Amino acid sequence: SQTIHQWPATLVQPVGSPLSLECTVEGTSNPNLYWYRQAAGRGLQLLFYSVGIGQISSEVPQNLSASRPQDRQFILSSKKLLLSDSGFYLCAWELGADQETQYFGPGTRLLVL
Amino acid sequence: GQNIDQPTEMTATEGAIVQINCTYQTSGFNGLFWYQQHAGEAPTFLSYNVLDGLEEKGRFSSFLSRSKGYSYLLLKELQMKDSASYLCAVILDNYGQNFVFGPGTRLSVLP
Numbered sequence: 001s002q003t004i005h006q007w008p009a010t011l012v013q014p015v016g017s018p019l020s021l022e023c024t025v026e027g028t029s030n031p032n033l034y035w036y037r038q039a040a041g042r043g044l045q046l047l048f049y050s051v052g053i054g055q056i057s058s059e060v061p062q063n064l065s066a067s068r069p070q071d072r073q074f075i076l077s078s079k080k081l082l083l084s085d086s087g088f089y090l091c092a093w094e095l096g097a098d099q100e101t102q103y104f105g106p107g108t109r110l111l112v113l
Numbered sequence: 114g115q116n117i118d119q120p121t122e123m124t125a126t127e128g129a130i131v132q133i134n135c136t137y138q139t140s141g142f143n144g145l146f147w148y149q150q151h152a153g154e155a156p157t158f159l160s161y162n163v164l165d166g167l168e169e170k171g172r173f174s175s176f177l178s179r180s181k182g183y184s185y186l187l188l189k190e191l192q193m194k195d196s197a198s199y200l201c202a203v204i205l206d207n208y209g210q211n212f213v214f215g216p217g218t219r220l221s222v223l224p
Contacts, residue, residue, distance in 0.1 A: 032209045043117075044156075044200070044214040057210065090155055094209045100144060102212060104155035 002027035006091050006105040013112055019064075019078040021108050023091030026072065031093040033074040034102060035066055038088040050074060086112045115139045117215035119201050124221045125191055133186045133218045135201030143207060147175050147186045148200040150217065156200055159186070188220075196222045 003026045013019060025031055035047040046059045048066035056066050063082060067075045074091055091105040116138045125131040137145070144163040148156035162168055162177035162184060174187040186199055198217040205211035 034209065034212075043216045044202075046210060046212065049210040059210065100204050100207075100209060100212075101146065101158055101161060102209060103158060104148075107155045109153070 002093070002103070004091060004093055004103060004105040006089075006108050008108060009106065010109045011111070013081050013110065015083055015112055016080050019076070019081050019085070019110070021076040021089055021091075021110075023074040023076075023105055024072055025074075025093045028072070028093065028095065030071060031095060033068065034092040034094070035074065035076050036090045036092060036104075038090060038107075040087070044090065048076070081112045083112050086110055115203070115205070115213045117201055117203060117213060119199075119215045119218045121216070122219045122221070124223060127191055127193060127222055127224050129191050130187065130189050131191060131220065133188070133199050133201075133220065135184045135186070135215055137182050137184075137201070137203050137215075139182075139203050139205055139213060141205035141211070142179060143204045145175075145177055145184050146202040146204070146212075147173075147184075148202065150198045150200055152197070159199075191222050193222050193224065196220060 005024050033050045036044040038044050048058055050056050050068045053068055064078050089108045092102040094102045118136045146161050147159040149159050150156040160175040162175050167176045172189045177184045198219045200217045201215040203213050
């Protein structure tokens with residue numbers, strides 16, 4: 001069966017510091033991968049998606065970036081965090097090929113102070 | 114733009130039935146999903162409707178009317194553990210990046 005991991009689970013970072021969040025998927029090959037952010041009291045906002053190694057598409061221009069160095073690894077990064085980057089970051093995977101259901105990882109709660 | 118509406122909060126009693134509504138106005142439609150999200154946790158998949166009608170899965174059922182842009186999630190025999198947010202999401206086409214989430218409905222189940 002497929003599992004998805006995210007780490008760290010929680011993170012407190014000062015404004016202006018860098019960020020690296022990691023997501024890995026097990027039990028599947030060539031999944032579509034997604035990064036979402038859920039701010040307090042708001043819906044999920046799609047940040048990035050990837051259909052393959054090295055293929056990243058951005059949905060919202062901001063100070064975040066994403067990379068997919070391996071088939072089942074998706075990384076969310078920032079060079080300088082802003083206060084507004086605080087939120088719950090969720091990685092999701094999907095089989096693709098019309099298997100549209102997205103399955104979420106446990107999430108990373110980021111607080112920028 | 115894409116718009117998905119859900120009630121912000123609902124309260125129900127243990128053992129009762131509750132219906133959570135979702136209306137959508139989107140530029141495309143290729144299916145509607147319901148997710149359950151407990152506080153501090155990730156959303157978990159509950160149901161997927163692409164054709165009109167009712168899909169039943171144990172205590173949970175989901176209904177879709179494409180002509181009305183309307184769906185509901187029906188929870189029967191409510192349990193305390195059903196207290197969570199319920200997210201309605203529409204996928205606009207065959208591409209997963211066009212997956213739009215509603216704001217979620219926070220359900221509180223009282224004893």
